[in-house]
Amino acid sequence: MGWWPPAAWRRWGVVVVVVAALMAVSATAAVEEELGGRESGVVAAAAQGRWPRHRHAYAAMMYMGTPRDYEFYVAVRVMMRSLARIGADADRVLIASADVPADWVRAMREEDGMRVVLVENMKNPYESNLGGINRRFKLTLNKLYAWTLVDYERVVMIDSDNIFLQKTDELFQCGQFCAVFINPCYFHTGLFVLQPSMDVFKGMLHDLEIGRANSDGADQGFLVGCYPDLLDRPMFHPPENGSKLNGTYRLPLGYQMDASYYYLKLHWHVPCGPNSVITFPSAPWFKPWYWWSWPILPLGLSWHKQRWDDLGYAAEMPVILMEILMYAVIITITRLAKPGMTKLCYNRRPEKQNAMVQGLIKMSAIVAMLIAYAIPFFIIPRTVHPFMGWSMYLFGALALGVLVSNAFLLPLLAVLTPWLAIIGMFFVMAFPWYHGGIVRVLAIFGYAFCSAPFLWASLVRVMDSLQTMLEREPFFPRLGEPAQETEFSKLF
Structure with a gap:
């Protein structure tokens, strides 16, 4: 080794040190990556429902077969994300029927962090008691699967039409079953607390088999029959030491505040218990996620703000852009094809069109006006933001109103008078x-009373224009009749 120059030794030593340092850094990075992978794997597994991350859970359900499946899918995602935003210290579980689309399940697991439990739809032995619109409740007995979530000490079962105003984790201190009495005699199952138990679940299945009395044919009537003495139970007050209670309790009204209280006062203040959750147990067309719910129902804007923050409106934007393009084309073609009044040669004739034809033409014009105001309402995505929804409705009604005006040669202002009235009502x-809901209602009725004469005058103006059009007849030959020679034709 004596022949190796000293400088070369020094260079070789530097190389060895550098290589050793690089190997150490690589090994450290590999360990950190492995640990990070394990941690992310734990989170991913928990999100996919392999095991619970908390002792408690907020649970909702979703089933298919109603005309509003997509709306409830969006509503569940918004509600569950709102629970994460307010810092709920619990898992978020979705009890989903096996026929829920796979891409919906994937989005709720991977993007929303829910634990999705797939179940088979529970047969409803009371289905024959559900009539008309209430048939949409035939699968609500899937809520009973909440008692099978035995990985958790307590579960808060919630409907998708709830808005959480603040954290409600103290509910996990309640007993084996707790619910709110919105109705003076029957508790509401839009939110209730339960202790999971397979014995209780099997007992409920037995009650279904023997046909326990059910007042409404859905989950609420069945559970009211299972807990008939809840009205006589004490009110729930969370223990200060954080311990859990045993037994059944009534929950304060503040955990299920009916939205109608807000519409009376235009603000929340329920004295008994915290003001935590707003529910919408009203007609199905007045849920908070519909774009027309605001300003008709003021709380709709709060729900859409939560959706804007969490999910956005990317799914509805292609439909909105297509509608904008369609209405723009309608207005452009209508304006370009508008018949010039000076180019129509009218000639009064002694013979008149019979009354039936005139009546059909008048009816067609009125129906066309109604359709012009109705079509935009039904083709707008239902869960779009109210500002976008109302803008699209007004733009669509304007485009179709101009089309009707030109098609029937009606005065444009008379046709668009309802359009102006809608803007004023908005x-x-x-x-x-407003100081309260009563004042707001009186203001709306006052506006409607003042607008009625203008609407009536526009209708009279439209009917007069139709009558004038029918009394004139274009100087063109009828089918089967020879063309009449005129002074203009002699010029050619």
Whole structure:
């Protein structure tokens, strides 16, 4: 080794040190990556429902077969994300029927962090008692699967039409079953607390088999029959030491505040218990996620703000852009094809069209006006933001109103008078400084009373224009009749 120059030794030593340092850094990075992978794997596994991350859970359900499946899918995602935003210290579980689309399940697991439990739809032995619109409740007995979530000490079962105003984790201190009495005699199953138990679940299945009395044919009537003495139970007050209670309790009204209280006062203040959760147990067309719910129902804007923050409206934007393009094309073609009044040669004739034809033409014009105001309402995505929804509705009604005006040669202002009235009603409803719901209702009725004469005058103007059009007849030959020679034809 004596022949190796000293400088070369020094260089070789530097190389060895550098290589050793690089190997150490690589090994450290590999260990950190492995640990990080394990941690992310734990989170991913928990999100996919392999095991619970908390002792408690908020649970909701989803089933298919109603005309509003997509709306409830969006509503569940918004509600569950709102629980994460307010810092709920519990798992978020979705009890989903096996026929829920796979891409929906994937989005709720991977993007929303829910634990999705797939179940088979529970047969409803009371289905024959559900009539008409209430048939949409035939699968609500799937809520009973909440008692099978035995990985958790307590579960809060919630409907998707709830808005959480603040954290409600103290509910996990309640007993084996707790619910709110919105109705003076029957508790509401839009939110209730339960202790999971397979014995209780099997007992409920037995009650279904023997046909326990059910007042409404859905989950609420069945559970009221299972806990008939809840009205006589004490009110729930969470223990200060954080311990859990045993037994059944009534929950304060503040955990299921009916939205109608807000519409009476235009603010929340329920004295008994915290003001935590708002529910919408009203007609199905007045849920908070519909774009027309604001300003008709002021709380709709709060729900859409939560959706804007969490999910956005990317799914509805292609439909909105297509509608904008369609209405723009309608207005452009209508304006370009508008018949010039000076180019129509009218000639009064002694013979008149019979009354039936005139009546059909008048009816067609009125129906066309109604359709012009109805079509935009039904083709707008239902869960779009109210500002976008109302803008699209007004733009669509304007485009179709112009089309009807030109098609029947009606005065444009008379056709668009209802359009102007809708804009005025919009601002009256959205006025933010009402002292209460009663004052707001009186203002709306006052506006409607003042607008009625203008609407009537526009209708009279439309009917007069139709009558004038029918009394004139274009100087063109009828089918089967020879063309009449005129002074204009001699010029050619």
